[in-house]
Amino acid sequence: MSIMIDSEKCIGCGRCAEVCPGNLIVMDSKAYMKYPKDCWGCTSCIKECSAGAVKFFLGADMGGRGSLVYTRQQGDILTWVMECPDGSVKEIRINRKESNRY
Amino acid sequence: MELQKLHTDVLIIGGGTAGCYAAITIAENSPDTNVIICEKANIRRSGCLAAGVNALNAYITEGHTPQDYVDYARQDAEGIVRGDLLLTMSEQLNEVTAHLERLGLVILKDENGNYVTRGKRNLKINGENIKPLLADAVYRLKNVTVLNHINMTDFSVTDDRINGAFGFNTQKEIFYSISAKAVIICTGGAAGLYQPNNTGFSRHKMWYPPFNTGAGYAMGIRAGAEMTTFEMRFIALRCKDTIAPTGTLAQGVSAKQVNALGEVYENKYGLTTSQRVHGTVMENLNGRGPCYLKTEGITSEQDDALLKAYLNMAPSQTIKWLESGKMPSQQNVEIEGTEPYIVGGHTASGYWVDTDRETTIHGLFAAGDVAGGCPQKYVTGALAEGKIAAGSALKYICSHDLHEVVDEEISRHFSKAEKFLNGENARFDCEQLEEAMQTVMDRYAGGIRTNYRYNEKQLAAANERISQIEALTETLCAHDMHELMSIYELRERLTVCKSLIAHLEARKETRWHSFAENLDYPERDDENYLCYINSKLENGRIKIIKRRTVKEDEHYEHNDRQ
Ligand SMILES: Cc1cc2nc3c(=O)[nH]c(=O)nc-3n(C[C@H](O)[C@H](O)[C@H](O)COP(=O)(O)OP(=O)(O)OC[C@H]3O[C@@H](n4cnc5c(N)ncnc54)[C@H](O)[C@@H]3O)c2cc1C
Ligand code: SF4
Ligand code: SF4
Numbered sequence: 001m002s003i004m005i006d007s008e009k010c011i012g013c014g015r016c017a018e019v020c021p022g023n024l025i026v027m028d029s030k031a032y033m034k035y036p037k038d039c040w041g042c043t044s045c046i047k048e049c050s051a052g053a054v055k056f057f058l059g060a061d062m063g064g065r066g067s068l069v070y071t072r073q074q075g076d077i078l079t080w081v082m083e084c085p086d087g088s089v090k091e092i093r094i095n096r097k098e099s100n101r102y
Numbered sequence: 103m104e105l106q107k108l109h110t111d112v113l114i115i116g117g118g119t120a121g122c123y124a125a126i127t128i129a130e131n132s133p134d135t136n137v138i139i140c141e142k143a144n145i146r147r148s149g150c151l152a153a154g155v156n157a158l159n160a161y162i163t164e165g166h167t168p169q170d171y172v173d174y175a176r177q178d179a180e181g182i183v184r185g186d187l188l189l190t191m192s193e194q195l196n197e198v199t200a201h202l203e204r205l206g207l208v209i210l211k212d213e214n215g216n217y218v219t220r221g222k223r224n225l226k227i228n229g230e231n232i233k234p235l236l237a238d239a240v241y242r243l244k245n246v247t248v249l250n251h252i253n254m255t256d257f258s259v260t261d262d263r264i265n266g267a268f269g270f271n272t273q274k275e276i277f278y279s280i281s282a283k284a285v286i287i288c289t290g291g292a293a294g295l296y297q298p299n300n301t302g303f304s305r306h307k308m309w310y311p312p313f314n315t316g317a318g319y320a321m322g323i324r325a326g327a328e329m330t331t332f333e334m335r336f337i338a339l340r341c342k343d344t345i346a347p348t349g350t351l352a353q354g355v356s357a358k359q360v361n362a363l364g365e366v367y368e369n370k371y372g373l374t375t376s377q378r379v380h381g382t383v384m385e386n387l388n389g390r391g392p393c394y395l396k397t398e399g400i401t402s403e404q405d406d407a408l409l410k411a412y413l414n415m416a417p418s419q420t421i422k423w424l425e426s427g428k429m430p431s432q433q434n435v436e437i438e439g440t441e442p443y444i445v446g447g448h449t450a451s452g453y454w455v456d457t458d459r460e461t462t463i464h465g466l467f468a469a470g471d472v473a474g475g476c477p478q479k480y481v482t483g484a485l486a487e488g489k490i491a492a493g494s495a496l497k498y499i500c501s502h503d504l505h506e507v508v509d510e511e512i513s514r515h516f517s518k519a520e521k522f523l524n525g526e527n528a529r530f531d532c533e534q535l536e537e538a539m540q541t542v543m544d545r546y547a548g549g550i551r552t553n554y555r556y557n558e559k560q561l562a563a564a565n566e567r568i569s570q571i572e573a574l575t576e577t578l579c580a581h582d583m584h585e586l587m588s589i590y591e592l593r594e595r596l597t598v599c600k601s602l603i604a605h606l607e608a609r610k611e612t613r614w615h616s617f618a619e620n621l622d623y624p625e626r627d628d629e630n631y632l633c634y635i636n637s638k639l640e641n642g643r644i645k646i647i648k649r650r651t652v653k654e655d656e657h658y659e660h661n662d663r664q
Contacts, residue, residue: 001307001344001418019147022306022313023251023272023584034584040306040313043417044147058421059304062343065425069417078230080413082424090424094410099210099228100156101407102220102354 001058002039003046004068005031009053016045016054047071047078055083103275103523105516109504110138110247112495113282115254115267116318117141118149119481120470121288122236123198123488124495129243132496137246138280140269142253142587143313146237149290150311150471151481154230156350156415158202158209159480160195163219168192171223172654175478178374180613181632182331183450184475185654186457191476194486199225202485206235221353230414232481252278253587254317255594256515257285257325257466258507262663264465265505267321268515272587277519279512283504284465284495287453288488291336291445291471292316292598294536294591297544297551298441299345307418309338309345310443318472319444319452320594323601323639328454328462328647328664330474330636332598333605333618335442336449337379337554341395342436346416348395351435354411355404357395360434361385367393371615375448379439380615383553394434405429439616441550444598447471447479449617454636454649457658458494459487462638465498467491475634475652522589525579532578532588535571539596542567547603548619557621558607565603572596601637604644608635638664 005016010030017025024035025045031053033039046054052072058064066085071078076097082090112128114121117139125137141148162168171192176183203209210218210226217225240246254269258279266281293310306312323329339348351357359368359381367390371381382393408430412420423429446452452474453461461468469487470479479487543549546564548556556564575593580586611627612620636647645664652658 001304018250019144021143021148021152021311023143023587037303038306038312040152040308040311041418042147042152042311044152048147056417056421058344058418058425059300059302059307061302062300062304062307062418063422063426067421067425069421080417080420082421084425092409092413092420094230094413096228096231097208099208099218099226100350100354100411100414101210102156102226102350102404102411 001041001056001062001064002036003033003054003056005033006053006055009051011051015048019044019048103270103277103516103520105277105279105512108138108278108280110280110282111136111284111499113267113280113285114139115285115287116149116289117145117240117248118288118290118470119151119236119484120488121286122240123485124286124288124469124492125240125243125246127489127492128496129246131493133245135245135496135499139240139246139248140252140254140280141248141250142272144250145240145248147233149314151233152311153417154415155232155481156229156347156411157220158199158225158227158482159223160478160482161199161223161225162192162196163222166222169654174223179334179450179477180374180626181651182334182613182634183477184652184658186652186656186658187455187476189654190457190490191479191483191486194489195482198482198485198489205239207232224353228414253590255321255590257321258511259325259463260505262326262463263505264463266507268512270519270583270586272583275583277516279507281504281507283499283502284467286467286469286491286495287318287322287472288470289318289472290314291443291447292319292595293443295444295540295543295595295599295602296441296549297540299438299550300343307345309340309440310445315591315594316444316598317594320597322453322461323597325463326639327466328636328638329601330452330454330634331450331605332444332602332637333609333635334449334451334614335617336445337442337616338440339379339382339437340440341419342438344416344418344422345440346412346419348437350408350411351395351397351430355397355400355408357397357435359437360394360396361390362392363390376614376617382437382439383616387553392436394436396434397430398432398434400431402429402431405431439550439554442548442554444602445471446474446476447484448477450475450477456660459491460494462660462663465502467495519586522578522580522586528577528579530574530578532585532592535574535578536592538571539568539592539599542571543599547606554616555619555621556606561603561607565600568596568599568603601644604637604646605635608646
């Protein structure tokens with residue numbers, strides 16, 4: 001599992017590189033994932049990116065099937081968007097003010 | 103590299119759970135005290151809390167007392183705990199929880215405004231943003247300076263007293279020497295010692311953060327600090343592939359552990375943390391694997407709640423469910439044991455501290471996963487220890503002046519780092535040596551692929567090979583600061599491995615299945631081993647020290663430093 005960065009969408013703000021707990025993303029004029037095999041999959045970079053440029057995927061070795069996941073934030077609502085290989089899109093909305101039920 | 107010399111009253115190494123809370127405590131009680139936090143990443147999302155957590159696992163719920171928590175942890179660890187540490191921690195759990203709520207953490211409440219509990223000791227929360235909340239609170243403090251992207255590597259100690267520490271920037275060519283009256287070490291535990299579950303592209307999809315490399319342990323070991331109970335490794339039972347936590351399934355929707363035949367096996371082996379792992383190993387060995395958490399038959403509302411709960415702490419698992427098209431209600435969740443970690447917040451490995459959390463080095467305090475003797479800390483326990491250590495450090499600096507780190511020592515550490523940066527033509531790279539270390543530990547020191555078991559001959563082989571790999575690290579070279587960090591991380595892990603092997607060798611019994619399963623001594627032996635196994639590096643050799651158990655009615659002090 002790891003992330004990829006869409007350089008078309010990246011606005012070069014540097015926030016993803018700043019927060020990665022493993023210092024894995026480096027900045028040029030745009031962000032660049034330098035160490036894809038060292039990613040822990042914490043999704044910190046994804047939640048930090050307001051441009052939706054950082055996308056998360058599961059490696060094939062852990063059963064991944066090629067979907068890409070990013071987040072959108074509006075107020076207290078964090079929306080997880082999953083683009084599936086067949087073109088379909090799934091969304092899960094989470095209210096940050098609501099606790100987990102379990 | 104450029105050299106920067108800094109001074110402060112209190113230096114906090116590691117701006118994770120315990121480190122951030124130690125800073126908050128100092129600022130609240132003594133706003134004029136200067137504090138520096140050195141964090142290898144950025145305190146906003148560093149360490150265990152990066153992805154978020156699912157529950158507060160340590161809380162004294164209605165009808166229970168701190169002593170109940172001590173009793174539970176002691177029973178789970180088969181007696182090898184420090185009663186004094188557990189009790190002083192437990193007494194703080196509810197107060198730090200209330201503080202977290204004031205900082206903005208969402209905790210589930212019933213209609214009467216009381217917290218909703220999960221099982222006997224847990225609270226339900228939305229823990230996705232727990233680390234940004236802590237970080238924001240730290241940034242509001244006046245005399246606390248946060249230095250992000252600084253990887254600390256060594257202490258400066260003279261006559262068993264701390265002077266400060268050394269480190270370097272992970273991005274820019276800057277080396278730091280920081281003198282401090284007191285130091286609080288909060289670098290978390292150690293992952294990446296053993297070959298992990300996923301060995302290929304997803305090798306870092308492990309449970310414990312792969313970036314917590316045991317730096318704090320290694321710094322202490324090299325400086326001659328006494329360490330305890332490394333042999334009580336932590337092996338987590340996790341969802342297969344994603345290595346996501348299972349507590350939400352086990353406690354949230356009451357999913358039982360079942361084998362391939364659908365039989366509930368958890369009652370057969372016992373319910374302590376190590377017995378749950380052991381049971382799963384045994385079912386697999388006896389041909390009844392794979393093992394699962396039985397989720398089939400839960401409702402679709404429960405499915406939806408689980409998808410959300412996992413997004414708040416381990417998003418891979420939610421993606422896995424969605425991609426497979428099979429929800430937990432339709433398919434049981436396969437489980438497996440992880441590779442062993444050294445983590446003093448779950449088991450009891452780490453610094454040997456007194457009741458005030460001072461290590462055997464004067465002026466050096468330890469809190470969180472790096473501190474030993476006090477298992478089952480989790481988030482709130484790490485905060486509690488950060489608070490206790492901060493209080494003790496504040497007391498200490500009232501009567502101790504700054505001892506400046508001397509130039510000769512600075513230049514020794516500086517040149518060592520420069521040597522790696524200026525090196526050329528290395529035979530091996532860091533990645534190869536890391537793989538070699540993980541393979542040795544896996545095969546000879548009780549990793550996943552030997553069902554966590556080992557004997558003395560294997561441990562001797564492990565020790566020899568780890569020493570060989572350690573010697574090879576001298577020849578490594580780094581092309582930039584990130585690679586320099588990787589070299590130091592590898593060296594830290596190797597230092598921890600050597601102590602771990604010595605501890606596994608010293609406990610000649612099997613008290614905890616899987617966590618420390620010595621095939622030469624398969625039985626528990628209370629007569630000789632109801633005691634702590636401690637260790638200390640002396641003249642390059644690891645000395646083992648056995649110590650009597652400490653109960654909760656005692657205020658333990660380091661009266662017989664060895
Ligand atoms: C994936 C996961 C899920 C968990 N879920 C829960 C849960 O739901 N409920 C619960 O109660 N507990 C949970 N825990 C346990 C709990 O999060 C930890 O026990 C606790 O956060 C540990 O705090 P700490 O301060 O010791 O370590 P951390 O918070 O990890 O802090 C260590 C810090 O030190 C920094 N550091 C490391 N090395 C260096 C160095 N050389 N120089 C400078 N800085 C350094 C790290 O970057 C990090 O910021 C979970 C743990 C993990 C890993
Ligand atoms: S956070 Fe997003 S926009 Fe900012 S640098 Fe990273 S990828 Fe680019
Ligand atoms: S998912 Fe986490 S570890 Fe991976 S690149 Fe993003 S921030 Fe770093």
